[in-house]
Amino acid sequence: MSGVEKVSVRIRVNSEPREALVEPRTLLVEFLRENLNLTGTHIGCDTTYCGACTVLLNGRTVKSCTLFAPMADGGEITTVEGLSTNGALHPVQHAFAECHGLQCGYCTPGLLLSTVHLLNKNAKPTDKQIRKAIAGNTCRCTGYQNILKAIRMASDEMGKH
Amino acid sequence: MATTLRTKTKKAKAPAASGPAKWVGQPIRRKEEDRLVRGKGIFVDDQKLTGMLHIRFVRSSYGHAKIVKVDVSKAAALPGVVCTLTGAEVKGMVKPFIEIGPDVGQKIADYPMAVDKVTFQGDPVAAVVAETRMIAEDAAELVEVEYEPLPPILSAEEALKDETLVHPEMGTNRNWHGVFEYGNVEKAFKQAAHVVHIGRLHFHRFSSTPLENNAMIAVWDSRSERIEYWSNNSFPSFAAQFLSPALGVGIDQILMKSFDIGGGFGIKITNYPYMAVCALASRKTGGLPVKWAETRTEHMQASAHGNERTFFGTRVALDKNGVITAIDSRHVDDCGAYPRYEPLGCVIWAQVLPAAYRVKNVRIDMNQVVTNKCPVGPNRGYSRMQQLWFMERVLDICGHTLGISIDEMRLRNYIRKDEMPYTTPNGCVYDSGDYAGMLALGKKLIGWDDWKKKQAAARKDGRWIGIGIGSTLDSGTNNFGQARIINNFAPFSGQSKAAIAKLDIYGEVVVSMGSVPQGQGHETTAAQVVADVLGISPDLVRVKPGFDTEQNAYTGHTGTYASQFAVAGLSAIHGAAVKLRKEMARLAAWALKAKEKDLEFGIGAQGPEVRDKRTKKSINYWGLANLVNVNNAGMPENLWDVTLNCRHVYHAPFQIPDTKRKYGNLTLTYAAQIHIAVVEVDRETFQPKILAYACVDDCGRTINPRIVEGQVHGCTAHGIGAALMENCAYDSDGNMLASTFSDYTPITAVNMPDLLYGHMESPSPFSYNGAKGMGEGGAAPVHTVCAGLQDALYSSGVIIDDSHNTGDSIFHALQRASSGGFAIMVRVEHPRASR
Numbered sequence: 001m002s003g004v005e006k007v008s009v010r011i012r013v014n015s016e017p018r019e020a021l022v023e024p025r026t027l028l029v030e031f032l033r034e035n036l037n038l039t040g041t042h043i044g045c046d047t048t049y050c051g052a053c054t055v056l057l058n059g060r061t062v063k064s065c066t067l068f069a070p071m072a073d074g075g076e077i078t079t080v081e082g083l084s085t086n087g088a089l090h091p092v093q094h095a096f097a098e099c100h101g102l103q104c105g106y107c108t109p110g111l112l113l114s115t116v117h118l119l120n121k122n123a124k125p126t127d128k129q130i131r132k133a134i135a136g137n138t139c140r141c142t143g144y145q146n147i148l149k150a151i152r153m154a155s156d157e158m159g160k161h
Numbered sequence: 162m163a164t165t166l167r168t169k170t171k172k173a174k175a176p177a178a179s180g181p182a183k184w185v186g187q188p189i190r191r192k193e194e195d196r197l198v199r200g201k202g203i204f205v206d207d208q209k210l211t212g213m214l215h216i217r218f219v220r221s222s223y224g225h226a227k228i229v230k231v232d233v234s235k236a237a238a239l240p241g242v243v244c245t246l247t248g249a250e251v252k253g254m255v256k257p258f259i260e261i262g263p264d265v266g267q268k269i270a271d272y273p274m275a276v277d278k279v280t281f282q283g284d285p286v287a288a289v290v291a292e293t294r295m296i297a298e299d300a301a302e303l304v305e306v307e308y309e310p311l312p313p314i315l316s317a318e319e320a321l322k323d324e325t326l327v328h329p330e331m332g333t334n335r336n337w338h339g340v341f342e343y344g345n346v347e348k349a350f351k352q353a354a355h356v357v358h359i360g361r362l363h364f365h366r367f368s369s370t371p372l373e374n375n376a377m378i379a380v381w382d383s384r385s386e387r388i389e390y391w392s393n394n395s396f397p398s399f400a401a402q403f404l405s406p407a408l409g410v411g412i413d414q415i416l417m418k419s420f421d422i423g424g425g426f427g428i429k430i431t432n433y434p435y436m437a438v439c440a441l442a443s444r445k446t447g448g449l450p451v452k453w454a455e456t457r458t459e460h461m462q463a464s465a466h467g468n469e470r471t472f473f474g475t476r477v478a479l480d481k482n483g484v485i486t487a488i489d490s491r492h493v494d495d496c497g498a499y500p501r502y503e504p505l506g507c508v509i510w511a512q513v514l515p516a517a518y519r520v521k522n523v524r525i526d527m528n529q530v531v532t533n534k535c536p537v538g539p540n541r542g543y544s545r546m547q548q549l550w551f552m553e554r555v556l557d558i559c560g561h562t563l564g565i566s567i568d569e570m571r572l573r574n575y576i577r578k579d580e581m582p583y584t585t586p587n588g589c590v591y592d593s594g595d596y597a598g599m600l601a602l603g604k605k606l607i608g609w610d611d612w613k614k615k616q617a618a619a620r621k622d623g624r625w626i627g628i629g630i631g632s633t634l635d636s637g638t639n640n641f642g643q644a645r646i647i648n649n650f651a652p653f654s655g656q657s658k659a660a661i662a663k664l665d666i667y668g669e670v671v672v673s674m675g676s677v678p679q680g681q682g683h684e685t686t687a688a689q690v691v692a693d694v695l696g697i698s699p700d701l702v703r704v705k706p707g708f709d710t711e712q713n714a715y716t717g718h719t720g721t722y723a724s725q726f727a728v729a730g731l732s733a734i735h736g737a738a739v740k741l742r743k744e745m746a747r748l749a750a751w752a753l754k755a756k757e758k759d760l761e762f763g764i765g766a767q768g769p770e771v772r773d774k775r776t777k778k779s780i781n782y783w784g785l786a787n788l789v790n791v792n793n794a795g796m797p798e799n800l801w802d803v804t805l806n807c808r809h810v811y812h813a814p815f816q817i818p819d820t821k822r823k824y825g826n827l828t829l830t831y832a833a834q835i836h837i838a839v840v841e842v843d844r845e846t847f848q849p850k851i852l853a854y855a856c857v858d859d860c861g862r863t864i865n866p867r868i869v870e871g872q873v874h875g876c877t878a879h880g881i882g883a884a885l886m887e888n889c890a891y892d893s894d895g896n897m898l899a900s901t902f903s904d905y906t907p908i909t910a911v912n913m914p915d916l917l918y919g920h921m922e923s924p925s926p927f928s929y930n931g932a933k934g935m936g937e938g939g940a941a942p943v944h945t946v947c948a949g950l951q952d953a954l955y956s957s958g959v960i961i962d963d964s965h966n967t968g969d970s971i972f973h974a975l976q977r978a979s980s981g982g983f984a985i986m987v988r989v990e991h992p993r994a995s996r
């Protein structure tokens with residue numbers, strides 16, 4: 001409620017220090033979308049199923065609808081907006097675009113971050129490992145076929161460098 | 162790993178008055194991808210307007226109850242709350258929504274919020290508007306509502322009894338009834354070699370549940386007397402036609418805008434009641450923007466579900482070869498608490514009345530009832546998928562019962578390639594197609610013979626493996642005239658789409674079309690078409706996505722539904738581009754002192770241009786646009802009609818159907834998908850699992866093969882999810898049992914099999930480009946997976962009688978089978994066995 005004392009939350013988001021005064025119950029996804037206006041991170045289910053809100057916290061995927069913003073205080077977050085470098089697409093973004101691994105694009109930011117996390121810890125995942133890594137990311141448009149193709153392509157591309 | 166097979170077709174011939182087909186037909190990368198992979202899509206909830214408030218609904222926890230008291234005083238007193246609304250208050254501010262159905266249907270008073278009683282769980286009874294979303298949520302919890310529970314009506318059977326009425330003012334729960342009868346049904350039964358009687362079949366409720374929930378921002382400014390909407394409604398011109406009389410404003414005062422939409426699949430067509438409440442809330446706050454971002458639980462309980470249909474007392478007549486000669490059946494749709502968009506579903510199935518089959522004598526008694534469940538709305542494959550599933554069940558049950566293999570059963574009954582265009586018993590015209598050829602391609606893809614051997618071996622080991630075929634038609638570009646079959650006074654018919662192609666001041670090629678894409682790649686395919694007309698490349702064509710009353714083209718039919726963009730949408734865009742090309746040619750001929758016949762369009766050193774083949778002189782697009790827009794002194798009078806801003810409306814060639822006979826062409830094109838699935842039911846857990854899956858599609862000429870394949874993948878995932886996982890089930894008290902994704906379990910990457918994909922092209926003779934709409938896909942896997950399960954379990958005495966099958970339901974079906982359930986479901990007579 002409005003009478004509740006606000007707390008300060010400091011997080012490095014996409015390599016930049018960000019700070020805001022929020023109600024303690026503010027979800028991380030609300031902090032990103034409402035306080036920082038980083039609207040690439042989406043809300044799909046409110047209950048940790050769909051993964052549209054997936055971001056990286058200290059290099060690991062979290063569902064930002066299931067974390068209070070103060071729980072990420074002092075942490076390092078990467079959102080979809082932080083994936084490209086000087087405007088050039090990240091290899092995972094490039095692979096999704098190239099393989100038509102998206103249709104409406106609503107689930108895409110979460111899937112990109114789950115993929116980045118997967119490939120960071122396992123450069124050559126098997127098909128089963130890929131499916132498991134994105135089991136928490138629901139896509140209603142693609143039937144996952146081109147997403148799997150995109151992840152394999154990204155794995156191949158990133159392996160070359 | 163996905164495999165793709167394509168049959169070869171000749172290169173598309175370029176239509177007159179345009180350049181050669183260089184881009185149409187190519188699998189180019191979508192224009193949309195770049196902004197979406199950067200997280201730069203613009204979805205409604207991303208928008209923030211100055212002074213914007215947030216609305217939260219208070220919803221019924223009961224499925225059916227009288228509202229005794231609504232007390233908003235505590236909520237209104239919470240700091241940060243700007244205003245509240247109750248159903249009773251809303252009733253005083255609006256007229257009930259117009260009803261499409263005739264007679265008793267006209268007696269329903271559908272207000273945007275519940276007034277005296279709630280009729281489904283999640284029915285909104287009050288709303289709170291506050292400065293932040295959190296305050297709105299807190300305040301909504303302070304609203305006190307007192308209910309007096311009433312017995313809920315939760316099935317078609319209960320509703321038909323009319324013992325408890327959902328809407329007492331109707332005097333019945335039956336809101337539509339009609340008999341669709343063609344040929345000579347009784348004669349066919351008398352002459353049949355076999356008559357198969359089939360017991361109750363049931364097509365369950367599910368929704369494709371777009372990942373982005375409903376969302377909207379409304380501003381009703383009393384100074385401008387306009388209502389501005391930013392929403393993700395996918396048929397805004399239809400919504401406006403419902404909102405205008407309800408809110409008492411002219412349709413020109415309602416401004417609709419959309420941009421990126423996070424999936425829709427039809428479900429977002431019927432969010433207009435919420436659009437009404439948001440507008441009223443904005444008016445009450447003095448014209449501030451009011452945003453509603455639906456929660457997932459609200460979406461599951463109270464947005465829209467797909468149609469639920471029950472099939473009773475089916476009789477099938479067959480000749481001695483297993484060719485179906487007649488079908489007689491009674492179908493009942495449960496449309497939930499309010500017929501919103503309904504009862505159109507009572508006729509839309511008739512677009513595919515005989516499915517892919519040659520049956521000539523058909524009698525279907527169609528009923529629709531209201532119940533205490535969430536209102537239904539069009540969902541991908543709307544109303545046709547229920548009929549297609551029914552027909553596929555009929556084919557399988559008859560085939561298995563008569564000992565005819567399922568593939569042979571289809572080959573004997575399919576409409577043949579050389580019969581196209583084929584007129585169905587109810588006057589629909591199937592434009593083209595080769596169902597037997599598609600089945601052959603599917604068999605090749607999946608390795609049919611190999612699986613047959615594996616199946617036989619596995620059966621010896623006691624394993625339940627089945628192979629199923631699903632034959633699906635995706636009827637596209639609908640004739641709204643079919644609404645006249647529902648209600649002779651319905652004031653709509655035909656089909657149209659509008660587009661504008663213009664050359665802007667610096668020579669930019671800009672296309673606007675007002676379609677409302679949700680991932681179908683309209684920006685890309687539109688650019689491919691325009692690029693070919695003007696001899697340029699798609700990256701030089703700016704396509705304005707989404708609906709925009711003020712800026713983009715539209716007609717009253719504009720929206721994204723009924724698989725029609727490739728035909729109706731692109732025809733309008735092509736027409737506008739051709740008009741623009743003609744104007745540019747006239748202008749260039751004057752500027753270059755050339756003859757129009759000597760001009761060619763292309764890209765030169767200074768960008769896109771028009772040049773004189775003889776003199777090699779050219780003028781680029783900037784030069785042309787400049788002449789009309791800002792540099793027009795000295796232009797001869799005969800060119801003053803050139804605007805370089807060309808609008809074209811495509812009219813589909815439809816007539817109003819014969820409403821007495823329920824006869825006429827209801828749809829322009831018929832894309833097809835033939836799927837084959839190999840499924841196994843685990844002997845211990847009874848869990849069904851897909852072992853292999855192939856899909857073959859034919860949507861006529863493809864505009865962009867990568868988009869087409871993506872749509873096939875998507876519809877396949879929806880269908881597999883629906884057949885095996887997703888179910889909008891209710892308990893006996895009217896509680897919606899899947900009110901979160903964790904309960905509804907939308908299909909994920911671990912449940913989704915690899916798809917083998919094949920493609921054929923039977924160009925449509927009815928579209929300028931030979932294309933057919935194909936986005937819906939007709940829930941092909943629901944039929945296919947059920948067919949596979951039927952094949953796996955027939956020998957154990959199970960008849961697959963429901964479209965939703967889980968380990969639990971299969972366990973119970975096997976239990977029933979062992980206690981003689983099979984005999985109740987199917988009975989065979991042989992009136993004239995020699996025939």
